[in-house]
Each structure stands twice: as C-alpha cells, then as structure tokens.
Amino acid sequence: MNNFLDFEKPIADLEGKIRDLEGLDNGSDLEINEDVDKLRQKASQLLKNTYSKLTPWQKTQVARHVDRPKLKDITHRLIEGFTPLSGDRNFAEDHAIVGGLGRFRGQTVMVIGTEKGCDLESRLHHNFGMARPEGYRKTQRLMKLADQFGIPILTFVDTSGAYPGIGAEERGQAEAIARAIQVSLDIRVPVIASIVGEGGSGGAVALATANRVLMLENAIYAVISPEGCAAILWKTRDRAEDAATAMKITAQDLLRLKVIDRIVEEPLGGAQRDITAAIDILGDAIQEELNDLLDREPGTLREERRRKFLAIGRLED
Template sequence: MDNFLDFEKPIADLEGKIRELESLDSGSDLEINEDVSKLRQKATQLLKSTYSKLTPWQKTQVARHVDRPKLFQIIEQLIDDFTPLAGDRGFAEDHAIVGGIGRFRGRTVMVIGTEKGYDLETRLKHNFGMARPEGYRKAQRLMKMADQFGIPVVTFVDTSGAYPGIGAEERGQAEAIARSIQVSMDLRVPVIACIVGEGGSGGAVALATANSVLMYENAIYSVISPEGCAAILWKTREKAQDAATAMKLTAQDLKALGIIDRIVEEPLGGAQRDVEGAIEKLGDAVEEELKVLSQKEPGELREGRRRKFLAMGRLEGVE
C-alpha cells in the first residue's frame, strides 16, 4: 500500500525497508531473507499496536482513506447479474447514488448506495459521493419498487453528506432527504444498511433508516463532519480532533449508544489494506442479517424499524 496516513509513518518506513531488501534479494541470500522476515514481523506487530488504539480522529482519517472499498467494488464482488436502474423520473440522473437489482448469494436484492469515485475523473462524475435531490428521489423510487415486488433492500453508505449547492437547495434537498427516510420507514421488506466509510449527516440517514445497520469498525457516522462541528463550536476547523472525540462518531461508540446494530471487523490495518477480504466479511454479515430478517412478517419489519428509530435519543421515563 502506497497511500499511508500521517500516523502510519513508522509503518511506512518499515515497509519501505522491506521493499528495499526484497529488491536486493536474488532468492538465495539467507541473511536477507531472515532480515525481511524479522522486519515483516515487526511491521505486523506495529500495525496491530497502532490500530488497536486509534483515536476518533485517526478513525476519521481511516474512514476517508482513498483506498477503502468503493460501491462498485462491493457490487462487483458481492452482487451477481447487477442491473443498474437510473433516473428519478422527475428531473435527472444523479451519479452520486447508484442503484439497481441483482443477486446476492442466491437472493434477489435491491442495491442502493453512494459512490465517491477512485480518481479525479470518477470523483467529479459521482460528485465525491454527495447526492443531489434527484439522487434521493431515485432512491425512493427504487425502495418503492423493491417493496412492491417483495425484494429486500441493501444500502451502502459512504458520503460526507448531501450536496449543499444552491441548485440542490432550490430543488428541495431537505424534502428529498426527509421523504427518503419516510419511504424507508414504510417499507414492508427487510432493509439492511452498511456504513462502509463516512456516514455524514442526513445524506447518510436517508439511506440508513434500516432494520439492521452494519458498520465497518473503522468507519464513522455522525450528524456533521468533525471540521464542521469545530467551525460551529470553536470557530476554527483546527479543533476537528477535539470535535471528533466529543461527537461519539466511531462504530464502537455508536454500538454502545444503540445507533447501529453490528460492527463488521476489518482486516488488520483497515479495509484499505485488503479490500477483497473486507468486502467478503461485509458480505458474510449482510447474509447473516438477511437470514434473520427474512423470517419476519412484513408488518413486523415495518413496525420494528419505526420503533428502533423513534427510541433513539429518548430518555427513559420521559414521553
């Protein structure tokens, strides 16, 4: 891996030394092989030590890593016969939200998710994963279609938030997000949401109002970005690290608070180090949740989802 984060510099230095020695190795130099083996063990230990005590701000950096699993990679690995469905039937196609029907391990599912892109061209095409109103209206259309045909909905969330542009606001961004939440609340089919990177603001909740909310262990999920929170509270983005700690945005904090239902373990060093392995673990978790939810009646699924979200933030004994 070439894209190291700031706190990974000692790991980067070790792995750089390993590559240097490997480039000198002719395959028969026992001493070099032993040195490489020792350095690899040291790098692995350092990786374990580093990732076992990440701060909320460091987890935020990991969640934003450019090499983390992208929606198209997830679809390619987990969804067979994927057929994309485009447009909101009202204004335009939004490329930040991708949706369609496919087969997940033998089951037909409706897939809806945010795509950030992996290079400048695709990031611009997908607007860095920040959806406009037509994207959320497309999501609503696909959710209703899934409900009509009794197809489970699986969503994948990786967005810093909904697009805040003037045009988006003029076309009803807030209404589109609220309506997506409302439509999801009314569904009578299983809904599983996966927070795979950033789960930012209402733009994430619009796709994460689910019976089961899964979250990678190094992902983040919050009402606002740490930088945005710091700018409001302290009038400076330099306090982002303090904000990240105060906001309880890590998977571990959110599981304890009852906001998410399950933490999906990542490969050592984060999902960005083994994308295929991370996606496979996510697929296993989705399959397990889907098996449980598929045994429930349609009315039970809807009522359970409503109770789940209405209970969030409620003080015990206070109506």
C-alpha cells in the same frame, strides 16, 4: 498500499525497508531473508498495535482513506448480475447514488448506495459521493419498487453528506432526504444498511434507516463532519480532532448508544489494505442479518424499523 496516513509513517518506513531488502535479494541470501522476516514481524506487530488504539480523529482519517472499498467494488464482489436503474422520473439522473437489481448469494435484492469514485475522473462524475435531490428521489423510487415486488434492500453508505449547492437547495434537498427517510420507514421489506466509510449527515441517514445498521469498525457516522462541528463550536476547523472525540462518531461509540446494530471487523490495518477480504467479511455479516429478517412478517419488519428509530436518543426513566 502506498497511500499512508500521517500516523502510519512508522509503518510506512518499515515496509519501505522491507521492499528495499527484497529488491536486493536474489533468493539465495539467507541473511537478507532473515532480516526481511524479522522486519515483517515487526511491521505486523506495529500495525496491530497502531490500529488497536486509534483515536476518533484517526478513525476519521481511515474512514476517508482513498483506498477504502467503494460501491463499485462491493457490487462487483457481492452482487451477481447487477443491473443499474437510473433517474428519478422527475428531473435528472444523479450519479452520486447508484441503485439497481442483482442477486446477493442467490437472493434477489435491490442495491442502493453512494459512490465516491476511485480517481479524479470518476470522483467528478459521481460528485464525490454527495447526492443532489434527484438522487434521494431516485432512492425513493427504487425502494418503492422493491417494496412492490417484495425484494429485500441492501444499502451502502459512504458520503460526507448531501450536496450543499444552491441548485440542490432550490430543488428541495431537505424535503427529498426527509421523504427518503419516510419511505424507508413505510416499506414492508427487509432493509439492511452498511456504513463502509463516512456516514455524513442526513445524506447518510436517508440510506441508513434500516432494520439492521452494520458499520465497518473504522467507519464513522455523524450528523456533521468534525470540521463542521469545530467551525460552529470553536469558530475554527483546527479543533476538528477535539470535535471528533466529543461527537462519538466511531462504530464502538454508536453501538454502545444503540444507533447501530453490529460492528463488522476489518482486516488488520483497515479495509483499505485488503479490499477483497473486507468485502467478503461484510458479505457474511449481511447474509446472517438477511437470513434472520427474511423470516419476519412484512408488518413486523415495518413496525420494528419504526420502533428502532423512534428509540434513538430517547432518555430512559
């Protein structure tokens, strides 16, 4: 991984020294080999120490890392025969939300997720993962289709939020998100949501109204970005770090608050360091939750999902 974050600079320096020594080694210099082994141990320990005490703002940076697993990586690794289904049958195709049918470890599923893209061209194509109303109307259509045929739904969330453009607002952005949440609450099939990077605003909730909400340990989930919160509260985005701490946006905070159901561990140094391993760990967690939900009656699934979300934020007597 070459895209190091600011707080990872000491790790980057060590790994740079390792690469330099490896470039000098012809395979027979025992002294160089010993130095490389020592540096690797030191780098591994430093990585472990750094990631064991990340602040909420540092986790925000990790969640936004350009090398985090994308939806394309997840469908390629976990979904066999993935077949995209396009369009909202009303206005247009939205490329920020990708959905379709496939098989997850032998089980037919409907997959719906936000796609940010992996390079400039694909990011522009997918609008940086920020969906327009037609994306959320496509979500409604695919969820209803899955419900009609009794197909479980897997959603994957990685978005800074819904697209805030004038055209999106004119076409009913808020209504489309609200309807998507309503459909999620009404359907009678298992729904498992996984927050793999940013879970931003209503754009995330529209896909995360699920029976089980899983969250990678370095992902974030909030009603607004830390920068947006700081701009509102302190009139400056420079207080984003303070906002991130106050907002309780980390997986650990949200599990304690019962907003999510399960934290999925990432490889040492974050999912961006080993995408394949991270996706496999996530797949195992999804399979465990899906196996449990498949035994539930359709009416029970719907009722449990409704109770779960009505209970969020409720004060106990």
